[in-house]
Amino acid sequence: MSFSRRDILRASIAGAFAAGASTLPTRLLAANNTAKIGMNIPMTGDYAPWGLPGLYGCQIVADDINAAGGVKIGGDSYNIELVAYDHGYDTEKAVQGYKKLVLQDKVKMVMMLGGSTVASVLPWAERRKMLTTTLLPSDITPDSDYLIATCESHPLYNVTGVEYLAEKFPQAKTAAIVTNNDAEYGLQSAATYKAAFEVAGIDVIDVNLHGFDITDFAPIVSSVLAKKPDIFCMATSFYVTPLMEQLFHQGYQGKIISCTLDYYDEIIAKTSREFVDGTIFQFPDFDDPMLNQPGVNFPNPGDFDAKFRKAHPNDWSAVSWEYPAILLNWIEGAKAAGSVEPTAVLKALKSAKNPEFVFGEGRWWGSQLWGKDNAVVGRWPVVVVEGGKARIKEYRSVSGWLDKHKDVLIKHMKELGLRTV
Amino acid sequence: MELVLLSIINGLIQGGFFALFAVGLVLIFGVMGVVNFAHGELVMVGAYTIWLVHAQNGLGYIPTLILAILLVTIIGLLMERFLFRPTRNDPLAGLICSIGVLFVLQVAATLVGGEGPSKQVPPPFHGTLVLFDFLRIPYQRLFGLGISALALVALWYFLTRTRFGWALRAVALDRDAAALQGININQISMIAIGVGAALAGLAGGLMAPLTNINPHMGHNVIITAFIVTIVGGVGSLSGAVYAAIIYALFHTFVTVYFGGTVATICGLILMVVVLIVRPAGIMGVRVSE
Numbered sequence: 119m120s121f122s123r124r125d126i127l128r129a130s131i132a133g134a135f136a137a138g139a140s141t142l143p144t145r146l147l148a149a150n151n152t153a154k155i156g157m158n159i160p161m162t163g164d165y166a167p168w169g170l171p172g173l174y175g176c177q178i179v180a181d182d183i184n185a186a187g188g189v190k191i192g193g194d195s196y197n198i199e200l201v202a203y204d205h206g207y208d209t210e211k212a213v214q215g216y217k218k219l220v221l222q223d224k225v226k227m228v229m230m231l232g233g234s235t236v237a238s239v240l241p242w243a244e245r246r247k248m249l250t251t252t253l254l255p256s257d258i259t260p261d262s263d264y265l266i267a268t269c270e271s272h273p274l275y276n277v278t279g280v281e282y283l284a285e286k287f288p289q290a291k292t293a294a295i296v297t298n299n300d301a302e303y304g305l306q307s308a309a310t311y312k313a314a315f316e317v318a319g320i321d322v323i324d325v326n327l328h329g330f331d332i333t334d335f336a337p338i339v340s341s342v343l344a345k346k347p348d349i350f351c352m353a354t355s356f357y358v359t360p361l362m363e364q365l366f367h368q369g370y371q372g373k374i375i376s377c378t379l380d381y382y383d384e385i386i387a388k389t390s391r392e393f394v395d396g397t398i399f400q401f402p403d404f405d406d407p408m409l410n411q412p413g414v415n416f417p418n419p420g421d422f423d424a425k426f427r428k429a430h431p432n433d434w435s436a437v438s439w440e441y442p443a444i445l446l447n448w449i450e451g452a453k454a455a456g457s458v459e460p461t462a463v464l465k466a467l468k469s470a471k472n473p474e475f476v477f478g479e480g481r482w483w484g485s486q487l488w489g490k491d492n493a494v495v496g497r498w499p500v501v502v503v504e505g506g507k508a509r510i511k512e513y514r515s516v517s518g519w520l521d522k523h524k525d526v527l528i529k530h531m532k533e534l535g536l537r538t539v
Numbered sequence: 540m541e542l543v544l545l546s547i548i549n550g551l552i553q554g555g556f557f558a559l560f561a562v563g564l565v566l567i568f569g570v571m572g573v574v575n576f577a578h579g580e581l582v583m584v585g586a587y588t589i590w591l592v593h594a595q596n597g598l599g600y601i602p603t604l605i606l607a608i609l610l611v612t613i614i615g616l617l618m619e620r621f622l623f624r625p626t627r628n629d630p631l632a633g634l635i636c637s638i639g640v641l642f643v644l645q646v647a648a649t650l651v652g653g654e655g656p657s658k659q660v661p662p663p664f665h666g667t668l669v670l671f672d673f674l675r676i677p678y679q680r681l682f683g684l685g686i687s688a689l690a691l692v693a694l695w696y697f698l699t700r701t702r703f704g705w706a707l708r709a710v711a712l713d714r715d716a717a718a719l720q721g722i723n724i725n726q727i728s729m730i731a732i733g734v735g736a737a738l739a740g741l742a743g744g745l746m747a748p749l750t751n752i753n754p755h756m757g758h759n760v761i762i763t764a765f766i767v768t769i770v771g772g773v774g775s776l777s778g779a780v781y782a783a784i785i786y787a788l789f790h791t792f793v794t795v796y797f798g799g800t801v802a803t804i805c806g807l808i809l810m811v812v813v814l815i816v817r818p819a820g821i822m823g824v825r826v827s828e
Contacts, residue, residue: 162649163755167656299800328799331759333556333750336549336680337794337802344542344795359659360750367667367677384659388748433655 150188150195153458155180155445156225158215158239161204164330164356167380168231168253171426171433172441173202176229178425179442182417189449192456198445201225209238220248226458227448229441232257232272233302240265249460251444253437256306260489260539264464267484267493268447268475269440271516272377273307273353275498277314277523278514279375279398282500283349284318290348290373292323296338296361297353299327301536307353307377309530315351316530317523323347332357339364352376355436362397363388375399380435382503391506399508401436402501408510413478416443443476450474468492481517486524487531489539495520541673546795547788552680554787555687559742560760561767561779562694563735569711569774570731573623573633578764579757580644581611581736585743586752587648590658593747600663600748607744608737614644615736619729627728641757648754657751683745690741691780694734698776703730711774766810772823782821 157176159169180198188195201223203215212235219225220243228243230236232254240257243250244264252258255267255274283290293315298304308325315322324345326338335357342350343365350365352358355378365374366389379385379399386394402409404423409416416422416439426438447467452458455466472479473494480496497513520527531538564578588607592598598606618640626632652658664678698704709717710727718724742760750756763786771782789809793802813820 162654164657164753166654170655326798328794329803331762331803332799333746333759333763334549334553334791336552337546337791338799340542340545340549341795341798357751359657363662363749368675369667381656381659384661387661388659435656 150184150197152199153189153191153196153452154199154201154223154225155448156216156219156223156228157200157202157441158205158212158219158228158230158235159202159441160207160231160235161202163206165207165231167355167435168437169204171430171435172229172437173200174430174433175422175426175438175440175442176200176445178422178429179445183449189453191449191452191458196452196458198449205235207231207233207235209234212236212238213242216243220246226452226460227251227463229444231437236265247461249448249464251448253440254302254306255484255493256302256488256537258484258488258490258492262490262492264460265492266464266467268467268473269443269494270436271493271495271498272303273310274495274516274520274527275400276307276310276353276377277317277519278498278500278516279400280311280314280318280320281514281519282511283373283375283398284320287373290320292321292345292347293349293351293375294324294326294342294345294347295322295351295353296326296328296342298356299329303354305534305536306531309534309536310527311351311353312530312533313523313527314519315349316526317519320349330356335360335364336368339368339370343368343370347372349373349375354378355380359385359388362394366390366393373398378436379501379503379508381432382508383506386506394503395505397503399501399503400498401508402499402510403434403508404439406508406510408499408513414476415474415478416446416476439476447473447475477513483517483520485539487528487538542795544674546791548674548676550788550791551784552684552787553791554784555684555691556742556746557763557767557787558691558780558783559687559738559745561764561771561783562691562776563738563742564764565768565771565774565776565779566707566711566731566735566738568768569776570707570714571619571623571627571633571728572630572714573637574630575618575735576634576637576761577618577640577644577757578637578735578739579759579761580641580648581614581739581757582743582746582760583648583752583754583757584614584644585611585740586660586747586750586756587652587658587743588740589744589747590660590752591651593663594658594660604741604744608740611740611743612733612737615732615739616729618736619732623732624725624728645754645757652752652754657753657756660748660752662748679748683749686741686745690738694738694776697734703727707731766806768820769810770813770820772820775820775822778820778822785821 160166161170184197188197205212205215216239227249229251232252236252236257250265252267253270254272295308295311297308362385375398378401404419409419451463451467455462475494480494482491483495484493485491495517497515499510501508502511528538567575585607593600593603622636623633662679666678668676706722767782771778790802793805
């Protein structure tokens with residue numbers, strides 16, 4: 119067999135292309151479409167721990183999806199591209215960022231933290247019919263058709279921790295709640311805890327509210343401990359570390375329950391493992407074996423946890439997996455709709471009677487509290503620190519609790535001046 | 540009774556921190572006539588230094604505390620030389636410059652420490668002192684109280700027993716008269732901002748293991764410093780120390796018996812009442828026109 123110079127040249131070019139192509143990213147080979155997802159979140163300032171880790175988590179999920187060839191939606195393959203805007207929890211910047219994401223970047227969904235920043239974009243978002251997500255279902259109003267909460271039902275899940283505590287520690291009969299005095303996070307959470315304690319037969323002997331200007335928590339803790347509560351409850355997470363530190367130094371020996379316990383390894387470093395052990399909260403690490411059980415809708419949670427902690431060793435927080443879980447919800451909705459367009463995806467998501475969310479099957483809820491069934495509620499994990507490590511003890515039903523006790527919750531929300539329908 | 544005693548101790552500890560940064564603010568204002576809005580950020584830089592050098596890189600706490608004081612002092616000296624001195628005759632320009640420094644330091648802290656959660660520093664002094672079976676005071680807080688008291692005594696000695704201290708007080712009283720006496724205003728301004736910044740760095744370093752550290756923590760510091768300065772009497776160093784202790788005790792007791800939200804409101808009401816009843820503050824001198 120003889121080869122001409124032209125054959126050799128042709129073969130060389132083909133070989134070089136094949137060798138080069140094998141090293142190209144999968145997404146270039148597939149020549150996919152791109153679905154842009156916006157994140158209008160705080161990445162700097164006091165609220166950054168509830169924004170930035172979510173972006174990191176979403177990037178891990180998006181990279182995995184894209185490396186696997188993208189996602190099939192309506193017969194086309196799509197890569198996921200994240201476009202983030204840092205509003206620093208400033209409402210004016212939130213509006214700017216939202217419009218930039220929608221008009222300039224042409225995103226198909228905007229993920230947000232919640233609170234005043236969501237309220238500021240809501241009228242415009244509704245007019246544009248742009249699908250928007252929040253972690254605070256209390257942002258939902260009777261008119262907010264395009265605002266949904268498909269992952270976190272802050273602070274409704276707190277009822278599961280109180281139920282667990284009351285069942286496992288029946289001798290604990292009095293509780294004191296400490297929280298920020300803001301209506302978006304602190305008071306919502308305080309009302310939920312008050313309702314949950316009332317239902318559990320636990321007497322709330324103190325609700326200690328403070329502002330964001332506190333630099334020393336010693337007086338607050340000594341004031342609360344003087345009332346000798348069996349349970350010390352922290353309803354929001356901004357100051358969990360200094361509060362836990364003061365509890366430790368002031369010799370508190372009762373039960374501790376908290377909405378979140380972000381960066382609990384730092385709390386252990388400031389106190390002791392023995393002191394932090396037994397603390398009940400609501401947000402698991404994702405290397406938890408209980409997340410591998412059937413019903414959990416998050417692919418390879420342990421792998422996700424490991425990748426996150428390797429890339430961002432000190433940044434894991436409650437939202438690290440929540441925004442990715444919302445992104446995964448959106449992908450399922452888009453697949454079902456056969457389209458990435460916001461209205462179609464929303465319709466597909468809302469058409470599911472029992473929508474799947476991160477911890478299993480849920481249901482659309484909210485009209486009795488906020489005027490629209492746009493929040494997914496289902497079961498939620500109760501997490502306890504054991505041996506210095508957060509571990510899910512069991513799942514409990516938020517929706518079941520709401521079915522039985524929503525009137526108690528509404529009563530406490532009204533008492534604290536919070537909006538209900 | 541237990542709660543009262545504990546509150547007094549907590550109030551004194553807070554008062555020590557308040558005094559450190561308020562005295563620095565008063566010193567800079569008194570000598571240079573500049574309202575240093577970046578003073579809270581100088582405290583923040585002190586705290587960040589402890590986080591970065593001690594907590595992240597393992598240098599001992601005490602050497603890092605000294606490093607924090609030196610670093611913040613250098614920042615203060617640079618501010619005086621390149622911002623406040625050229626704008627000395629225009630108090631508004633100095634104020635605007637200090638606001639610029641505020642933003643620069645906040646962004647620098649974000650660049651150094653990254654975005655995201657507040658930084659935490661494990662306490663270098665573990666353990667709790669227990670007195671009479673009911674008074675529990677962490678050693679870290681006791682250390683803060685002791686060092687604050689020592690620093691304030693050292694400042695008092697410097698201001699009342701040394702030639703530079705006398706010169707500094709003379710400039711604070713009347714800059715032109717002091718200059719006519721041959722006092723070098725530039726040199727005294729450098730000393731004033733150096734001492735003020737050093738105290739801010741010390742306050743930040745002492746507070747670092749006890750609080751959330753983030754680029755915006757100076758905001759709360761400067762508000763407290765202004766309240767203390769106004770209550771004590773603008774320009775009065777002894778007034779700032781007294782006011783810091785009074786305000787801290789007041790804030791602590793209101794927090795304990797009425798809650799943190801009420802304490803914040805009452806703190807501001809206290810300032811307003813002092814302004815109405817005694818406009819020059821507790822120790823301030825009213826100057827007739």
